[in-house]
Amino acid sequence: xxxxxRFGGDHPYLTAFTVFELVFLILPSxxxxxxxxxxxxIISFPPTELSLKWxxxxxxxxxxxxxxxxxxxxxxxxxxxxxxIGIVTALGLNRYDIRFEDGxxxxxxxxxxxxxxxxxxxxxxxxxxxGWIGHLWAVGLGLTIIxxxxxxxxxxxxxxxxxxxxxxxxxxxxxxxIQTFFKITLPSLMPGVISGALLMFMLALNxxxxxxxxxxxETETLPVAIYGAIRxxxxxxxxxxxxxxxxxxxxxxxxxxxLVGLERFLHT
Amino acid sequence: MSIREGLRYGSLRAKxxxxxxxxxxxxxxxxxxxxxxxxxxxxxxxxxxxxxxFLAVGMVLLAWYSVLTYDTIQIIVYEYTFGxxxxxxxxxxxxxxxVRTVLYSAAVTVGCVALAIPYAYLVVRTDRTLxxxxxxxxxFVPFFTGVIIRAYGWLIILGENGLLNWLLGALSLPTAxxxxxxxxxxxxxxxxxxxxxxxxxTPAIASIDPDLERAAKNCGASQWQxxxxxxxxxxxxxxxxxxxxxxxxxxxxxxxxxxLGGGTLSFVANFIYDQVFGTLNYPFAxxxxxxxxxxxxxxxxxxxxxxxxxxxxxxxxxx
Numbered sequence: 001x002x003x004x005x006r007f008g009g010d011h012p013y014l015t016a017f018t019v020f021e022l023v024f025l026i027l028p029s030x031x032x033x034x035x036x037x038x039x040x041x042i043i044s045f046p047p048t049e050l051s052l053k054w055x056x057x058x059x060x061x062x063x064x065x066x067x068x069x070x071x072x073x074x075x076x077x078x079x080x081x082x083x084x085i086g087i088v089t090a091l092g093l094n095r096y097d098i099r100f101e102d103g104x105x106x107x108x109x110x111x112x113x114x115x116x117x118x119x120x121x122x123x124x125x126x127x128x129x130x131g132w133i134g135h136l137w138a139v140g141l142g143l144t145i146i147x148x149x150x151x152x153x154x155x156x157x158x159x160x161x162x163x164x165x166x167x168x169x170x171x172x173x174x175x176x177x178i179q180t181f182f183k184i185t186l187p188s189l190m191p192g193v194i195s196g197a198l199l200m201f202m203l204a205l206n207x208x209x210x211x212x213x214x215x216x217x218e219t220e221t222l223p224v225a226i227y228g229a230i231r232x233x234x235x236x237x238x239x240x241x242x243x244x245x246x247x248x249x250x251x252x253x254x255x256x257x258x259l260v261g262l263e264r265f266l267h268t
Numbered sequence: 269m270s271i272r273e274g275l276r277y278g279s280l281r282a283k284x285x286x287x288x289x290x291x292x293x294x295x296x297x298x299x300x301x302x303x304x305x306x307x308x309x310x311x312x313x314x315x316x317x318x319x320x321x322f323l324a325v326g327m328v329l330l331a332w333y334s335v336l337t338y339d340t341i342q343i344i345v346y347e348y349t350f351g352x353x354x355x356x357x358x359x360x361x362x363x364x365x366x367v368r369t370v371l372y373s374a375a376v377t378v379g380c381v382a383l384a385i386p387y388a389y390l391v392v393r394t395d396r397t398l399x400x401x402x403x404x405x406x407x408f409v410p411f412f413t414g415v416i417i418r419a420y421g422w423l424i425i426l427g428e429n430g431l432l433n434w435l436l437g438a439l440s441l442p443t444a445x446x447x448x449x450x451x452x453x454x455x456x457x458x459x460x461x462x463x464x465x466x467x468x469x470t471p472a473i474a475s476i477d478p479d480l481e482r483a484a485k486n487c488g489a490s491q492w493q494x495x496x497x498x499x500x501x502x503x504x505x506x507x508x509x510x511x512x513x514x515x516x517x518x519x520x521x522x523x524x525x526x527x528l529g530g531g532t533l534s535f536v537a538n539f540i541y542d543q544v545f546g547t548l549n550y551p552f553a554x555x556x557x558x559x560x561x562x563x564x565x566x567x568x569x570x571x572x573x574x575x576x577x578x579x580x581x582x583x584x585x586x587x
Binding site: 246 | 403
């Protein structure tokens with residue numbers, strides 16, 4: 001009890017319980033890192049000896065290299081087009097008098113209300129009719145559509161926090177409208193834009209079910225390739241590929257914390 | 269002038285050139301910007317609306333597909349029929365899958381929200397920086413790691429030669445096969461959805477004034493009583509939002525029932541996928557999709573009616 005109290009502060013039991021939850025949450029990621037360092041041909045516990053051989057074996061596996069490149073391209077595409085769209089949508093909704101604003105807000109939540117598997121099916125039909133299946137940018141477009149509300153929310157929270165009189169001040173000091181936008185408005189929206197962009201990038205990099213439906217062999221993304229490999233067998237090599245994701249996630253968290261602070265993500 | 273200063277000066281000059289060019293271009297456009305400011309707002313939201321319209325148009329397309337005729341050779345015949353909807357009512361397998369999806373989602377949602385409340389509470393209230401940072405880390409590592417990677421992690425833990433069986437063996441307890449059991453699917457879904465639920469809850473808990481809790485304690489309430497009668501009621505908007513988000517995401521999940529359920533515990537999403545890629549029966553897949561959207565949205569509407577919109581509504585107002 002004294003130990004509990006020392007570590008848990010005001011809420012000893014709550015803290016103890018939450019520590020269990022913490023373990024539960026990170027266990028699958030940690031186990032992938034551990035297993036990927038094993039040297040045996042099959043996954044077994046405890047791991048016999050440590051080696052990096054599964055990582056070095058990845059580089060001459062075209063099975064994973066091309067999907068990895070595809071995933072990075074798709075995620076970059078998503079981030080690049082969602083930034084301007086997120087900024088103008090958030091500004092338009094907050095700064096201008098728009099009729100049926102509530103209806104438009106609900107409409108913009110459509111990507112969250114339509115189940116992902118249904119969105120994927122819809123893209124399969126529409127992109128198929130337009131002849132877009134098989135293009136990497138179409139995959140990027142699909143993933144942008146399903147995640148765009150994250151970007152809009154994120155920027156909108158910055159727009160809300162921004163004091164519009166700063167713009168008036170700039171204008172009255174002689175700044176032109178466009179100068180005001182680039183010198184005053186845009187910099188103060190940056191925290192929202194950065195956290196939104198990071199979310200868009202990470203979600204697109206990890207997106208699975210929509211990608212599974214709308215990709216073909218040439219446009220296959222990494223989660224789809226990993227899924228295919230898991231259904232085959234669960235060799236430690238898959239753990240090495242997957243641990244790349246875990247490491248990227250950790251890097252993303254550190255970057256997010258440095259740039260805007262993790263707290264910010266709690267409010268989007 | 270050093271190279272560095274030169275570069276900085278150069279880039280600054282380039283930046284101003286661009287801005288000047290933009291201003292010049294704007295002045296040359298014969299357009300009264302001040303007079304149309306409200307209509308300019310509509311132009312700003314247009315790209316976002318167009319993007320989302322893919323899904324709106326798609327839902328209409330699905331409604332249309334759902335009354336077309338399926339043919340094993342031509343796939344789709346443009347003849348109208350209600351046969352697909354009749355098939356929906358008659359297919360027993362579909363009924364089983366639908367009920368399973370709803371029951372599992374309900375169980376996972378309850379568990380998820382129950383686990384998320386203490387977690388979110390400590391994320392907001394703990395005064396230990398390191399502990400708070402660890403909690404945030406535990407929240408965002410899974411959130412930023414896709415569902416496939418996490419399902420794979422559970423495969424390693426729950427598999428025949430997995431971590432859990434090794435631990436059981438080390439304690440000389442009987443080992444078991446966990447994959448393909450409801451437990452595996454429930455655990456996988458719970459871990460998948462917990463970060464979402466916590467993220468929906470934290471804003472609501474952060475908005476509770478800590479003085480209210482202190483006041484309750486001063487009046488003699490125990491920690492549990494404070495939690496039960498002060499924190500829980502005030503966190504209700506967050507609980508509503510967490511419930512809705514967990515339930516709807518769970519209802520639509522594909523990968524966890526597929527990988528951890530061993531092919532015997534399919535959800536509606538797996539059923540739809542099999543229709544699309546197995547038999548290419550697009551019309552029936554459209555019927556199933558509409559049914560899934562209808563069930564998920566009617567659940568959301570019922571929750572909204574009974575409990576209000578929660579923090580989701582606040583976000584809608586804010587955004």
